[in-house]
Amino acid sequence: MRTRAEFLAARRGRRLNGPHFLIEALKRPDEAPPRFGLTITRKVGNAVERNRIRRRLREAIRLHAGADMVRGFDYVIVARREILTLPFDELSRELARRVRKTQLAEPSARTPRPGSE
Template identity: 35%
Template sequence: MKKELRVKKNKEFQEAFQKGQSFANRQFVIYSLKKENQDYFRIGLSVSKKLGNAVTRNQIKRYIKQAVFELSSQIVTGNDYIIIARKPAAEMDFFEVKKSLTHVLKVGKVFIKK
């Protein structure tokens, strides 16, 4: 993911948690915060140490990044999205992660209508 497409600063995470909308399913929680004058969307990832060792956490992050990349043409721009992985995400393969993310993004009405 390109640098300008990532949310990295704690202040930006906290702003999304406090002012943004959240929606969730069993595997993921997503916070969405509308950003004025932003022509693209940004993604922030949070994977707790409770989900497993570093290898497992990094694998989950890779799966999420790839799924977002593949779905990026359908995601509404101008927002920051914080994706928090829950415990069941640790046992999922890439296709299950993508399916679950697609579901939670539809719940939050984040997809562009086609």
């Protein structure tokens, strides 16, 4: 995923919050291969730390969670600072577990966020 519109669209989908990251998943109308996007805000750290988090997440997706991603879904992973110190095996397991869980979770009827209307 590359455009802001794609990231914002994923916010309307399923949402799984966790201690290390948040996953937002949206079912698209097509059955194309799954897409993912990473969001690491400046609050998390400087550019070096954000890039290290990004590399760790991409590798965890490539090795473990990518196989669990479902065709026709967009996934946005919003990272938190704890990913820097989290052991890679634990990060991979947690990411794969949460991606599998997005398939089972029903979209919740969330209240709109302030300012989103």
